[in-house]
Amino acid sequence: MNAFRLKKQLWRRWRRWKKALWVGAACIAFTVLAWRSMQVPEEISGLLTNSSWADSADSELAAAVFKVGEDSDEAKEKGTLNNEQLLQTITQSGLSRTVHLKTTYVSGEEIQTLPGVKNPLQLKTIINEHPEWSGWISSEGDLWLEQKVNDLSTMIKNKAYIGVDAFGNLTLFKGPPVQEKVLKTFFQMDMGSLKSSLPENIWKELHEGIRVQDIEEYNSVLSTFSDYAREAAEHVMQNKQ
Template sequence: MNIFRIKKYFKRRWRRWRKAIWTISACGIVAWLAWLGTPLSGQLEAVMTREEPAVLETLADLQTASEQVPSKEFRQAINDIDRVRTVHLNKIYTCGEESQVLGNLNGKEIADLQNKHPDWTGHVDREGHVWFDHHIRDLSDICKRSGYIGLDSKGNLSLFEGPPKDEKVMRTFFQLDIESMESALPKEVVYQLKQGIRIEDVEEYNSVLSTFSDYATTSSQKVMKLN
């Protein structure tokens, strides 16, 4: 059985208990304040009645939000377009990317497209093609269908299309300290990594990366911090 699926199962159970505890506690505090006659501000009431505390928002959520704010330079470049340009859309998933050509559009049509999708970022390349980036918190179809995380021939933690033995690397994450990892982790976990860990959802994807990031080489850790 996949050890990461077991870990995910217990995480889900814990979240359900945490959600229930938080909801009961929040309702109790609201009722107590109401009994005291203490008025609640709109913001406080919104926070208290949320399913989970605001502090549980992850760094990844904040990073994605910042990535999805189009730059002033990109907006200006779009507004300055005075002729037909080829427009592309990159769907950038948590795992995987997909690209498509949206067509040849004039400046007004491109500006209208940006206004309809204010969360899209992008750039204009040297050939004058317009590239929109849409960040999506999900796995791409190819990752859902055949995504594996495992080791490449150089000891890098990598994302593969199919099992690692097929050597179809889609993305390389970081170099692993194999000796340190093998001495710290159970043999079955290391074996599972070498065979390839099937990735079926974002939670499992993040869990695997988090687990093995502890065994990244020093040089890889420096690069990860810079990113």
């Protein structure tokens, strides 16, 4: 009898313990589900609240810089990634980042920095909206997206002149050369040969600035005056000797 009663008591305790374990597990699962249901609306709300960067080109730029003939060291350091690789990196890190949009033109680079710091959902949206762009994560943790355009930038088309500076260099200027707003120096020219070879009106136009409004004019001017580059002239002299 004592053995029978002992087994019966142990069986009852086991049933109570098993029931308590099941209830505890159910409570934990319910708590996790409730927490996740609160997190998803917060993330979506954050995306909707901060997505105004795409609504207006004017309000979106924290900074815009145009650089001519300067390559970014960041791309060389990190190596560029395609769209899929960028999305994977953003997902794995889970970090918020500053975003820079870089457009590389024939005449130089234009860099736009989007305002604020973007969370992972916003970063993915930006990457998906630029599917043809490559990119990288800088050493500072910023996201860089880059596209290459075989053309002149809008600023160059509207304001650029090619002329000669005070040192005899063929130069790209923002505005007429007299304003001395140098954007890019191409090469030094043999001014003696240039003056003796060119008609007076072309010589004058070179000093006043030759307006370039499209890629064809830009390439044509460079091709014309490349024959008077000092290095090219010296090379011809050496060959004759």
